[in-house]
Every structure is written in C-alpha cells, then in structure tokens.
Amino acid sequence: MRIAIVGTSGSGKTSLARRLGAQGRLPVVELDALNWGPNWFNRSRGDPGRFVESVVAAITGESWIVDGNYLLVQPIILARATDVIWLDYARHVVMRRVLSRSLTRALSRR
Numbered sequence: 001m002r003i004a005i006v007g008t009s010g011s012g013k014t015s016l017a018r019r020l021g022a023q024g025r026l027p028v029v030e031l032d033a034l035n036w037g038p039n040w041f042n043r044s045r046g047d048p049g050r051f052v053e054s055v056v057a058a059i060t061g062e063s064w065i066v067d068g069n070y071l072l073v074q075p076i077i078l079a080r081a082t083d084v085i086w087l088d089y090a091r092h093v094v095m096r097r098v099l100s101r102s103l104t105r106a107l108s109r110r
Contacts, residue, residue: 001026002059004077005067007087010094016087017067024065029058031068044072052076 003020005013014030021028034054035043043051055073059066059080066077078084 001063001083002081003065003083003085004081005065005085005087006069006074007089008069008094011087011089013067013069013087016085017065021065024063027061027064029055029064029066031055031066031070031073034058035068035070044070048072 001024003017003026005017007013014032017028017030020026035051037043041047043054051070052073055070056076058064059077066081
C-alpha cells in the first residue's frame, strides 16, 4: 500500500499520516521534513534536484504514506501511489487548526 495524503495547510495531513502509519505499520514520509533545512532553507526552491532525489529515495519502498503538497514532486508521488486521500475541509476548520498549530509552535519555539 502506497498512500499519498494531500490537502491545504492545516487540513491534518501529517496527523492522519502518522495515525495511519502507526495503525498499518507503514513508513511515513513527511515532505515538509525533507524540504525544510536549517534556517528555513527551502530545498524545493534552493536545491530542487536534491529535494527530488530525497523524495524519490523515500518512496522507493513497496509501502509508505506521504503527506504534503509540493508540485515539484507530486507527479512522481502520484505515479507510485496506490491510493490518494484528499483532505478538503471548510476554511474555518483549517484556519482554526493553522492558528492553533502556529501558536503552539511559537510558544514551544519549534
């Protein structure tokens, strides 16, 4: 099983990926973790070749769950995915989640 989870920021992609990964004992690939380097270096823009290589390496296995929306690698991921979950919530739900996450990260300095 190879699952791609897509949706807007704050839709719960990472949370769902982690829950499904734990439940199904599947490796979870968080695209944000592959993209963002030290000092918020954006690999998809600053070093796109390396970003693509890291994603390709992460999805070579026979089973995985990927969460994220990066147009640069989306065709590669979708070509290998057996299933796609698209999270599409109302704006007020997403905004509440984004604000809560941002506040939590600011307070914890993550």
